[in-house]
Amino acid sequence: MFTSFFIGTAGSGKSTLTKAYSEWLTRNEFNVVLVNLDPGVRRLPYSPDVDIRDYVNLEEVMDKYDLGPNGGLIASIDMMAGFVDDFKEEIEELKPTYVLVDTPGQLELFAFRSTGPLVTTAIGSEESCLVFLMDPLLSRSPSGFVSVLLLSASVQYRFNLPQINVLSKADTLKEEEIDKITEWISEPQKLLNAIDQEASGLRREISINLGEVFTSFGLFNEILPVSSLTFEGVDNLYAVLERIYTDREGLI
Ligand SMILES: Nc1nc2c(ncn2[C@@H]2O[C@H](COP(=O)(O)OP(=O)(O)O)[C@@H](O)[C@H]2O)c(=O)[nH]1
Numbered sequence: 003m004f005t006s007f008f009i010g011t012a013g014s015g016k017s018t019l020t021k022a023y024s025e026w027l028t029r030n031e032f033n034v035v036l037v038n039l040d041p042g043v044r045r046l047p048y049s050p051d052v053d054i055r056d057y058v059n060l061e062e063v064m065d066k067y068d069l070g071p072n073g074g075l076i077a078s079i080d081m082m083a084g085f086v087d088d089f090k091e092e093i094e095e096l097k098p099t100y101v102l103v104d105t106p107g108q109l110e111l112f113a114f115r116s117t118g119p120l121v122t123t124a125i126g127s128e129e130s131c132l133v134f135l136m137d138p139l140l141s142r143s144p145s146g147f148v149s150v151l152l153l154s155a156s157v158q159y160r161f162n163l164p165q166i167n168v169l170s171k172a173d174t175l176k177e178e179e180i181d182k183i184t185e186w187i188s189e190p191q192k193l194l195n196a197i198d199q200e201a202s203g204l205r206r207e208i209s210i211n212l213g214e215v216f217t218s219f220g221l222f223n224e225i226l227p228v229s230s231l232t233f234e235g236v237d238n239l240y241a242v243l244e245r246i247y248t249d250r251e252g253l254i
């Protein structure tokens with residue numbers, strides 16, 4: 003069982019990529035289970051096989067504890083922890099080869115509360131990987147891209163699992179923008195040079211020091227431009243995930 007957790011800021015394209023990747027896997031005759039972990043989502047682009055909303059209902063939580071939407075979401079996510087065993091059982095009964103987990107809309111609710119790491123540990127397998135979606139709009143400018151890398155590093159630090167960085171909605175970027183961003187990853191000095199031109203003072207100093215931090219996180223290894231609309235890069239995503247899963251199996 004190979005588990006991928008799709009994680010990223012609100013609107014970065016997690017649910018849509020979960021759907022696109024499952025379609026790609028199904029087309030290639032793999033056995034896939036789709037898991038929705040967002041208790042507050044009203045409409046999903048796919049129909050989940052396992053759904054947190056069957057266990058925790060946001061509207062009911064809001065009514066029961068007299069909470070607004072934000073408080074209700076936080077409470078719902080915290081409650082999720084109580085159902086991880088049932089959840090795991092439901093997934094395992096379906097005997098999937100691939101498990102795709104769509105995480106809650108707001109990254110911070112999942113990543114920065116205790117539930118996130120608890121759930122990835124409980125329902126993940128030895129072969130688990132995080133797929134971190136980078137917002138294309140923010141990734142276009144050098145300083146915006148540094149912010150995105152910081153967020154990715156923060157998630158990696160929090161979960162301590164193998165992590166792939168995906169440049170999401172690649173179809174919304176011009177080819178030269180994709181080339182520039184991939185170049186920033188393969189040749190970090192170019193990112194630092196671009197920051198040198200864009201930022202000044204303390205922000206510039208900090209960005210340059212961050213270069214070393216990103217290197218130690220392995221963030222300058224690879225970024226995968228992927229579009230759920232055109233399916234560009236989805237085969238690459240599969241190849242990179244396979245490489246990670248195979249490498250891990252080799253370690254066991
Ligand atoms: N053009 C384009 N739009 C996308 C892509 N992926 C997602 N979107 C759109 O971005 C919005 C947010 O996507 P969603 O998957 O709900 O984001 P989530 O909050 O991270 O789950 C929706 O309107 C999607 O249709 C993509 O690859 N290309």
Ligand SMILES: [Mg+2]
Pocket residue numbers: 016017018040043104105106107
């Ligand atoms: Mg979503």
